Amino acid sequence: MTREQKRHTFNIIIMLFTGLAAVLFLMPTVLTIANSFMTTNEIAANYGSMFSNMTDAQKTFISEDVNLKFIPDKVTFSQYSSVLLKSPDYLLKFWNSVMLTVPITVFQILLAVFTAYGFSRYPSKFKSIIFFAYIILMIMPYQVTLVPNYLVEDKIGTLMTNLFSDGETEYQLLNTRWAVILPGIFSPFSVFLLTKVMKRIPVSYIEAAKLDGANEIQILTKIYMPLCKGAIVSIAMLVFIDYWNMVEQPLVLMNESDLHPLSVFLSQINTSDVGLAFAVGTVYMIPTILMFLYGEDYLVEGITYSGGIKG
Amino acid sequence: MKKKKSQCGRRGERIFSNICIMPSLAGVLIFFLLPFCIVIYYSLINNPISGEFVGLANYKKLLETVAFRKAAWNTASFSLVSVPLVLVLSLWLAALLERSIPGKSVIRTFFLSPLMVPTASVVLVWQVLFHNHGTINQVIQDFGGVGTDWMRSSHGQIIIIVMFLWKNIGYNMILFMSALSGVPRDILEVAELEGAGKIYQFFHIKLRYLSPTILFVLILSLINSFKIFREVYLLTGDYPYDRMYMLQHFMNNTFNSLDYQKLSTAAVFFSLIMIVVIAVLLIAEEIFGKDVEN
Numbered sequence: 001m002t003r004e005q006k007r008h009t010f011n012i013i014i015m016l017f018t019g020l021a022a023v024l025f026l027m028p029t030v031l032t033i034a035n036s037f038m039t040t041n042e043i044a045a046n047y048g049s050m051f052s053n054m055t056d057a058q059k060t061f062i063s064e065d066v067n068l069k070f071i072p073d074k075v076t077f078s079q080y081s082s083v084l085l086k087s088p089d090y091l092l093k094f095w096n097s098v099m100l101t102v103p104i105t106v107f108q109i110l111l112a113v114f115t116a117y118g119f120s121r122y123p124s125k126f127k128s129i130i131f132f133a134y135i136i137l138m139i140m141p142y143q144v145t146l147v148p149n150y151l152v153e154d155k156i157g158t159l160m161t162n163l164f165s166d167g168e169t170e171y172q173l174l175n176t177r178w179a180v181i182l183p184g185i186f187s188p189f190s191v192f193l194l195t196k197v198m199k200r201i202p203v204s205y206i207e208a209a210k211l212d213g214a215n216e217i218q219i220l221t222k223i224y225m226p227l228c229k230g231a232i233v234s235i236a237m238l239v240f241i242d243y244w245n246m247v248e249q250p251l252v253l254m255n256e257s258d259l260h261p262l263s264v265f266l267s268q269i270n271t272s273d274v275g276l277a278f279a280v281g282t283v284y285m286i287p288t289i290l291m292f293l294y295g296e297d298y299l300v301e302g303i304t305y306s307g308g309i310k311g
Numbered sequence: 312m313k314k315k316k317s318q319c320g321r322r323g324e325r326i327f328s329n330i331c332i333m334p335s336l337a338g339v340l341i342f343f344l345l346p347f348c349i350v351i352y353y354s355l356i357n358n359p360i361s362g363e364f365v366g367l368a369n370y371k372k373l374l375e376t377v378a379f380r381k382a383a384w385n386t387a388s389f390s391l392v393s394v395p396l397v398l399v400l401s402l403w404l405a406a407l408l409e410r411s412i413p414g415k416s417v418i419r420t421f422f423l424s425p426l427m428v429p430t431a432s433v434v435l436v437w438q439v440l441f442h443n444h445g446t447i448n449q450v451i452q453d454f455g456g457v458g459t460d461w462m463r464s465s466h467g468q469i470i471i472i473v474m475f476l477w478k479n480i481g482y483n484m485i486l487f488m489s490a491l492s493g494v495p496r497d498i499l500e501v502a503e504l505e506g507a508g509k510i511y512q513f514f515h516i517k518l519r520y521l522s523p524t525i526l527f528v529l530i531l532s533l534i535n536s537f538k539i540f541r542e543v544y545l546l547t548g549d550y551p552y553d554r555m556y557m558l559q560h561f562m563n564n565t566f567n568s569l570d571y572q573k574l575s576t577a578a579v580f581f582s583l584i585m586i587v588v589i590a591v592l593l594i595a596e597e598i599f600g601k602d603v604e605n
Contacts, residue, residue: 011412014407014410014412015418017407018418022418025421025477026421028437029424029425029432031433031436032435047439068436068439068446114331115331115332115336117328117331118328118329118330118331121324121328122324122325133339136586136589137344139530139589140585141537141538142540143537143581145343146566147350147578148342148346148349148578149342150566151346152341152346182338186335186343216324241427245430245541247430247541247544247545248540248541248559251544251563263431266431266432267544267546277435278435281431281434281435284431284432285427285428285429289427292424299423300419303482303489304485304489
């Protein structure tokens with residue numbers, strides 16, 4: 001074999017290997033979607049033995065084993081119609097997810113554009129100290145940052161009651177949506193990434209704009225924002241998926257399970273209503289999957305920007 | 312005259328750039344930094360009412376708590392295994408995909424897809440796979456092996472490691488792929504002419520240039536390994552089997568009992584460990600990463 005042929009064969013082997021691994025990576029997602037088209041009975045027959053709360057009549061025809069099935073016997077939308085029409089609970093929880101994730105993403109990004117601009121223009125000792133504090137904060141796990149969040153929100157609630165209450169109403173910040181939204185808006189993640197992107201903008205662009213008489217606000221809106229458009233989109237996607245996926249914050253900051261997002265509620269459906277769980281799971285991944293299909297290139301670009309912590 | 316005016320302008324711009332930071336800084340101070348000072352204070356007193364300073368007694372008590380020690384050990388052993396594993400695997404995949412193979416972009420998309428799938432959506436599939444009578448045990452039995460009850464045995468951590476790898480390999484792989492494409496071609500060509508093999512090139516040239524990215528992926532994976540609580544919580548709830556009881560479960564359950572001293576002490580302890588680990592990594596980069604920067 002010539003060297004060229006050898007290389008070609010080697011490439012085919014690598015393609016088969018990585019391709020197989022890639023398909024395995026896709027499997028959990030595909031299986032969830034495929035199973036969402038099964039009838040409730042088929043689900044019960046396949047997975048019933050995992051969950052003990054089935055009726056005896058159903059139990060008689062279930063085997064001990066759990067069968068992970070790929071292709072449904074009969075494709076139906078019955079799970080979806082149950083989820084969408086008969087159980088308003090799931091739709092409510094989905095709405096809760098939207099009401100938490102969308103404001104956090106929108107305001108975190110808006111704030112980050114200004115903050116990152118501030119950090120990237122005119123570096124100073126003061127700024128670099130604050131930026132370092134942001135990095136440390138970003139590194140901390142939720143279980144650490146949630147403790148200060150909880151304390152301050154508890155105090156703000158008491159303070160508001162003392163200041164504004166007529167003696168009867170009690171104001172609270174904990175157990176409301178704001179308890180999760182406010183700390184989310186100020187999370188330093190997007191500031192960190194966007195600052196790194198903005199620092200790469202060549203000074204000559206700004207000098208040129210200034211010669212043409214642009215002021216700082218024009219530099220921000222006419223130069224920085226258009227140049228960072230791709231990065232802003234990709235950071236917004238990363239923030240959105242992170243909060244769409246949230247579990248820790250609502251568990252600690254919102255006792256009221258009426259307000260919990262679907263990401264928390266799904267773990268409870270899984271055990272109580274297994275016939276619908278696949279469909280609910282599929283509905284829940286639709287927004288993020290659509291984002292991924294639409295913006296994969298942006299996402300890859302954004303991930304690439306994030307490399308190198310010092311930037 | 313003109314010069315003076317432009318200096319004034321510069322000063323105004325400087326102030327404007329500082330003002331831009333203020334809203335964010337105010338929020339961070341209110342919600343994170345200032346209350347964290349209170350957290351540190353709480354960790355040093357015996358209770359919020361009398362406010363008596365007790366030094367490190369709370370820390371001593373925390374370290375003697377059985378649940379905390381178990382949780383800390385589980386978290387540490389999970390991070391020590393999963394972080395190097397995700398690093399090596401994603402670097403290896405990135406190196407494989409550096410070759411010009413057909414279908415490369417589709418493969419990349421597949422590896423990246425778990426990043427965009429909410430964990431809660433697919434957690435049922437993981438439960439089915441690792442159930443006592445589930446798919447993986449059936450496959451093991453088909454090959455004549457003996458299955459294990461994954462969820463309720465000391466093998467529980469394997470499930471979490473698999474889920475962690477599934478979620479994080481794609482992101483890290485992209486980082487490594489872009490770093491690999493940034494390795495100067497001319498150096499590699501010279502090495503090729505000198506007769507250096509692919510493997511020699513990888514370990515002696517490319518790894519050098521990758522060292523900042525390796526550090527970044529290490530830190531990122533460490534952060535993400537502390538986020539694994541989500542997966543375990545969705546899989547098993549508040550009180551999982553022993554080997555899956557993580558530091559985050561401990562914190563969450565302490566939240567429910569509202570023991571401020573214990574909670575604050577654990578939070579400060581947790582953050583100190585994170586700071587020490589990150590500092591060690593950054594110092595290591597200072598020492599080993601210098602030679603490629605110029």
